[in-house]
Amino acid sequence: MVTRLLLWCAMTLYVNASIQAGEGPEPATSGKLSNASCIDCHSKTDPSVVSDWEASAHSDSTAGKVGPRANCVDCHGNVHAGVAELARKDSRCITCHGGSDAPVNRSYFTSKHGIIFWLEKNDWDWSQPLSQANYRSPGCSYCHMHQGKHNVGKAIITQASITEDKTRVIESMQPVCQDCHSPRYISRLSENGERMLEIGRMKWREATNVIDRVRTEIPEADFQVIEQLSVTMKTHLTNLRLGIAHQSPDYQWWHGQPALDGDLLRIKGEVSRLRRERLIRAGE
Amino acid sequence: MARSGKGNHVQYVWIPVIAALLAVPLGFMYVSWNKAGEGAGLYSRQWQPDAVFSYWNPGEFYRSVDTVQGVFSGEQCVQCHAAVTPGIVKDWRLSRHSTAAPGKKPVYCLSCHGDDHQDLHMPTPDVCAGCHAIQHSQFVDEKRYGFPSHALAMERAVDARHFVDKPKPEVTSCLQCHSVATKCDSCHTRHRFSAAEARRSEACITCHSGPPHPDDETFFASAHGKIYRQEGENWDWSKPLRKGNYKSPTCAYCHMAEGKHQVADKSIWKFGILEINPDTSANEVRRRAWIKVCSDCHEAGWSRDRLEELDTERKRAWRKLYEAEDLIKDLRSEELLYPAAGERPLYPVDVIEKLWPRERIGFYEGQASAFYNVSPIERDYFDMWYFDNLGAYKGAAHGAPNFVTAQHQKMDQALKSIKQQAKALRTAGEQERLYKERVDPSALWKQGEYTEYNKEHN
Numbered sequence: 001m002v003t004r005l006l007l008w009c010a011m012t013l014y015v016n017a018s019i020q021a022g023e024g025p026e027p028a029t030s031g032k033l034s035n036a037s038c039i040d041c042h043s044k045t046d047p048s049v050v051s052d053w054e055a056s057a058h059s060d061s062t063a064g065k066v067g068p069r070a071n072c073v074d075c076h077g078n079v080h081a082g083v084a085e086l087a088r089k090d091s092r093c094i095t096c097h098g099g100s101d102a103p104v105n106r107s108y109f110t111s112k113h114g115i116i117f118w119l120e121k122n123d124w125d126w127s128q129p130l131s132q133a134n135y136r137s138p139g140c141s142y143c144h145m146h147q148g149k150h151n152v153g154k155a156i157i158t159q160a161s162i163t164e165d166k167t168r169v170i171e172s173m174q175p176v177c178q179d180c181h182s183p184r185y186i187s188r189l190s191e192n193g194e195r196m197l198e199i200g201r202m203k204w205r206e207a208t209n210v211i212d213r214v215r216t217e218i219p220e221a222d223f224q225v226i227e228q229l230s231v232t233m234k235t236h237l238t239n240l241r242l243g244i245a246h247q248s249p250d251y252q253w254w255h256g257q258p259a260l261d262g263d264l265l266r267i268k269g270e271v272s273r274l275r276r277e278r279l280i281r282a283g284e
Numbered sequence: 285m286a287r288s289g290k291g292n293h294v295q296y297v298w299i300p301v302i303a304a305l306l307a308v309p310l311g312f313m314y315v316s317w318n319k320a321g322e323g324a325g326l327y328s329r330q331w332q333p334d335a336v337f338s339y340w341n342p343g344e345f346y347r348s349v350d351t352v353q354g355v356f357s358g359e360q361c362v363q364c365h366a367a368v369t370p371g372i373v374k375d376w377r378l379s380r381h382s383t384a385a386p387g388k389k390p391v392y393c394l395s396c397h398g399d400d401h402q403d404l405h406m407p408t409p410d411v412c413a414g415c416h417a418i419q420h421s422q423f424v425d426e427k428r429y430g431f432p433s434h435a436l437a438m439e440r441a442v443d444a445r446h447f448v449d450k451p452k453p454e455v456t457s458c459l460q461c462h463s464v465a466t467k468c469d470s471c472h473t474r475h476r477f478s479a480a481e482a483r484r485s486e487a488c489i490t491c492h493s494g495p496p497h498p499d500d501e502t503f504f505a506s507a508h509g510k511i512y513r514q515e516g517e518n519w520d521w522s523k524p525l526r527k528g529n530y531k532s533p534t535c536a537y538c539h540m541a542e543g544k545h546q547v548a549d550k551s552i553w554k555f556g557i558l559e560i561n562p563d564t565s566a567n568e569v570r571r572r573a574w575i576k577v578c579s580d581c582h583e584a585g586w587s588r589d590r591l592e593e594l595d596t597e598r599k600r601a602w603r604k605l606y607e608a609e610d611l612i613k614d615l616r617s618e619e620l621l622y623p624a625a626g627e628r629p630l631y632p633v634d635v636i637e638k639l640w641p642r643e644r645i646g647f648y649e650g651q652a653s654a655f656y657n658v659s660p661i662e663r664d665y666f667d668m669w670y671f672d673n674l675g676a677y678k679g680a681a682h683g684a685p686n687f688v689t690a691q692h693q694k695m696d697q698a699l700k701s702i703k704q705q706a707k708a709l710r711t712a713g714e715q716e717r718l719y720k721e722r723v724d725p726s727a728l729w730k731q732g733e734y735t736e737y738n739k740e741h742n
Contacts, residue, residue: 110489110490110493110494110500111490112473112490115473115486115487115489115490116473116481118486119481119484119486119487122517132370133369133370133371133372133374136371136374136375136378136476178368178369179369179370179371180369180370180371180372180375181369181371182349182369184349185339188335188336188338188339189336189339191335191336192334192335192336192453192456195334195451195453196453196454196456196457198453199451199453199454199734199737202733202734202737203734205733205734206732206733206734206735209732209733210728210732243457248490249457249458249460249461249490249491250490250491250493250494252456252457252460253457253458253494254494254495254496255494255495256457257454257455257457258655258656261655261656261657262655262656262663262667264656264732264734265656265657265658265659265660265663266660266663268728268729269659269660270660271728272622272623272723272725272728272729273622275723275725275728276622276712276716276723276725277712279723280712280715280716280719280723283715283719283721
């Protein structure tokens with residue numbers, strides 16, 4: 001009995017020790033970190049994090065910035081203490097993603113997820129992994145980097161073209177949303193969202209069809225208003241998509257559907273006005 | 285002869301009396317028959333719900349899943365769901381439902397959802413009323429104040445003509461906000477159900493944001509909102525909404541003073557959507573109630589002045605709106621709108637419109653639902669009325685003077701543009717009459733992918 005107890009104690013100690021040892025060697029925490037030094041070390045300790053980042057849009061180059069769009073230091077800062085906590089917070093994402101007034105962020109911050117996040121963010125333990133509903137409400141990173149995966153924009157599909165693509169996002173969302181919601185709830189909301197977006201696309205296609213048909217009929221000089229309305233319409237279609245993705249009724253509706261109705265009728269209105277004017281002039 | 289003639293007349297008197305006696309119950313029967321369709325509300329026979337409506341209006345549309353069999357205890361629900369959906373269990377554990385007072389049992393899942401997994405329900409306000417009777421009775425009592433109202437919100441949504449007419453996935457977002465009438469977690473989010481959370485202004489802005497009701501922007505731009513945004517984080521939100529407990533008011537402090545759930549009981553200007561008389565006896569009661577709330581911090585006379593400023597702003601806004609509305613009504617009576625009602629798609633639900641096509645202009649003709657399939661000048665007036673004007677109202681009511689100025693500038697611009705368009709429409713119409721030939725726009729307006737889809741789907 002005593003032997004067994006001793007054996008159990010020894011095993012417990014061994015397991016604890018190996019868990020601690022599993023955290024790896026003490027990182028090079030002193031001094032300011034650079035992207036190269038991060039990748040140098042982490043491609044050995046967490047190769048999947050580095051390869052996931054390389055597969056993401058963050059590692060692509062972009063105009064006006066030397067190097068990748070968002071490298072390690074951009075999100076994590078250059079001091080090793082608290083790197084994960086810092087990068088998990090929404091404030092880190094929205095600095096690059098248009099600021100808090102951009103539709104991509106406002107559509108989130110007016111959603112119930114965003115409200116709860118805003119009210120409670122300072123009380124949360126940000127050292128928790130981005131999984132298992134460790135946060136009462138999901139922030140940007142909880143969904144877009146679920147379980148700490150660095151393939152931003154790939155785990156949850158965000159690149160679906162607003163006007164054509166019919167890629168189903170539901171399969172990519174199910175594993176994230178199910179930390180809190182039932183499978184039926186997730187599929188009903190996602191499927192409804194797909195139908196809602198498709199209706200927005202119908203309005204877009206109806207308008208585009210009108211524009212294409214009259215392009216030869218209306219002189220280039222008279223086309224400016226129509227072109228401008230077409231640009232606005234695309235913005236409203238993006239709003240609708242963001243409203244669906246971030247669950248903001250305000251963006252689904254006021255910045256989305258009725259705004260698209262307005263664009264469509266104004267495009268038709270401008271076309272019929274120009275036609276009428278031309279025919280009246282011809283009649284003179 | 286005279287006597288028998290008089291007798292005949294007396295006999296005829298019964299005809300209208302009997303007709304009236306029949307008409308009333310027949311009318312009630314017709315309305316209740318209409319309400320018994322697949323959808324909900326007055327037009328329930330004219331639309332079918334989208335599958336997702338089960339979550340926004342659970343009392344009407346929720347049906348349980350039948351994938352899991354069995355009757356479960358509270359502990360069993362928690363044990364299983366801690367693995368299946370950990371978020372809701374973690375939330376519940378943080379709620380007062382799970383931390384029972386001494387001598388009391390926790391409120392487990394089954395108290396609200398039932399214990400039979402094949403016969404689960406989504407809780408409606410009636411379910412919450414089982415324990416929270418006072419709040420629920422106040423919430424229901426709000427109905428007697430009429431529109432605008434949280435308690436009447438779902439009825440208002442499903443009885444709106446554009447809701448009935450449009451494809452249901454398109455108007456799902458209407459129900460998300462209007463579900464404030466059909467479930468309590470719009471403000472007390474599940475499964476925490478916190479009163480403290482609902483006291484914060486942010487709790488309201490998922491629905492109270494956007495062009496027709498920028499309550500968030502106007503409140504945060506006000507002196508009240510600025511203090512709240514700067515210091516609110518450190519206030520004790522467990523305190524009731526009562527004098528002395530908060531340095532600055534939040535949405536709920538004024539609209540739900542003392543925690544009363546009749547949220548819109550002091551509504552004078554009716555959302556800014558129509559012109560009212562602010563000095564009726566009923567409104568005088570509401571004005572006193574407002575001044576009482578303001579007097580928690582401000583002097584009563586000063587508060588009354590602020591309310592009068594709101595009235596002045598409203599009258600100024602309505603002068604502009606009526607000018608635009610009258611212009612468009614004139615165009616309608618002179619048959620100068622282009623396209624006119626008969627030349628564009630009809631709203632499927634409107635039977636009378638099929639016989640007498642007529643443009644809907646202004647609040648009383650139901651223009652709130654006529655924001656699509658209308659001519660640009662009508663839509664411009666809709667935007668002026670629904671966005672510029674309602675925004676100005678919110679700015680004036682919440683104490684954001686810069687916002688009011690900006691919205692009035694937008695109204696001035698809209699009015700100017702409407703006048704220019706009206707002039708152009710008049711010129712074009714007169715020229716057409718001269719040549720006795722109308723350029724018919726209906727082919728362009730009645731065709732198109734969405735337009736045709738909407739004819740068949742609502």
